[in-house]
Amino acid sequence: xxxxxxxxxIYLMAGEHLPEQAxxxxxxxxxxxxxxxxFSDPLADGPTIQRAAHAAxxxxxxxxxxxxxxxxxxxxxxxxxxxxxxxYAAIVERxxxxxxxxxxxxxxxxxxxxxxxxxxxGDELQAESARNGIDLVQLIALxxxxxxxxxxxxxSRGFVYVVSAIGTTGAREELDxxxxxxxxxxxxxxxxxLPLLCGFGVSRPEHVRDLRAAGADGxxxxxxxxxxxxxGGVSGLGELVASLAEAL
Numbered sequence: 001x002x003x004x005x006x007x008x009x010i011y012l013m014a015g016e017h018l019p020e021q022a023x024x025x026x027x028x029x030x031x032x033x034x035x036x037x038x039f040s041d042p043l044a045d046g047p048t049i050q051r052a053a054h055a056a057x058x059x060x061x062x063x064x065x066x067x068x069x070x071x072x073x074x075x076x077x078x079x080x081x082x083x084x085x086x087x088y089a090a091i092v093e094r095x096x097x098x099x100x101x102x103x104x105x106x107x108x109x110x111x112x113x114x115x116x117x118x119x120x121x122g123d124e125l126q127a128e129s130a131r132n133g134i135d136l137v138q139l140i141a142l143x144x145x146x147x148x149x150x151x152x153x154x155x156s157r158g159f160v161y162v163v164s165a166i167g168t169t170g171a172r173e174e175l176d177x178x179x180x181x182x183x184x185x186x187x188x189x190x191x192x193x194l195p196l197l198c199g200f201g202v203s204r205p206e207h208v209r210d211l212r213a214a215g216a217d218g219x220x221x222x223x224x225x226x227x228x229x230x231x232g233g234v235s236g237l238g239e240l241v242a243s244l245a246e247a248l
Contacts, residue, residue, distance in 0.1 A: 001082040001110040001158045004031045006248040007218025013052040014066035019076040024234040029245025037066045037087035048223040067107040074108025084111035098128045105132035111158045113137045119152040153190035164198040177210045184215035205247035
C-alpha cells in the first residue's frame with residue numbers, strides 16, 4: 001500500500017455512513033482508514049468498538065454489505081488513501097478466504113488485518129491476500145516473544161501494527177511509553193523500512209507526540225474516533241482527527 005508517514009490511521013465501523021465519515025477523517029488529516037467488519041465475538045475489542053459493532057450488526061451489516069460500503073468509500077476518496085478492513089478469522093473463513101480477498105480487492109482494499117490469525121498460521125490467507133494485491137498486516141504486542149516478533153516482521157506487509165496497550169482496544173488515560181520505546185526498538189531492528197504504527201489506547205495528541213518520540217512512524221486511533229462520532233457526529237470526528245494530525 002502507498003502509506004504516507006508519519007501516518008494517522010483512523011478506525012471506523014463499516015456502515016451506511018462510512019463514506020461520509022471517512023471523507024471527514026481524511027479532510028482533517030487521516031492518512032489511512034481502517035474499516036471494522038462487525039463480528040459478534042470480537043475478542044480484541046473493548047466496549048466502544050463492541051457497541052459500534054453491535055449496532056452495525058443490528059442494522060444488517062453483513063460481510064458482503066461491508067464490502068459494498070468499502071467500495072462506496074473508495075469511490076468517495078479516490079485512490080490515494082489506503083483502506084484496510086479489520087476482521088476476524090471466522091468471518092473470512094465462512095466467506096471463503098480466496099473469495100474474501102478477491103472481493104475485498106475489487107472493493108478497493110489495499111490492506112487487511114485479521115486480528116486472531118498469528119503470523120505462523122494462515123498460509124492460505126497470506127497467499128490469497130498477496131495474489132490479490134492486498135497487504136496482510138501483522139500485529140505485535142508488548143508480550144510478544146522475540147521469535148514471534150521476528151516472524152511477524154518478516155511476513156507483515158504494508159506496515160507492522162504495534163499493539164500499544166495490554167488487553168482490548170479502548171481509549172487510555174496513559175500509555176506505558178517507556179516499555180513501548182523498548183518494543184519499538186526491537187521491532188525496528190527486524191522490520192527494516194516497514195512503517196511501525198501503534199494502536200490500542202491511543203486517544204490524545206500527547207499520546208501521538210509521545211509515540212512518535214518513542215520511534216513510531218504513526219498511530220492508529222479507533223475507540224476515540226468512534227466515541228467522537230457518537231458524541232459529535234462527523235464534525236466531532238473531524239475535530240478529533242485534526243488535533244491528532246497536528247501532533248504528528
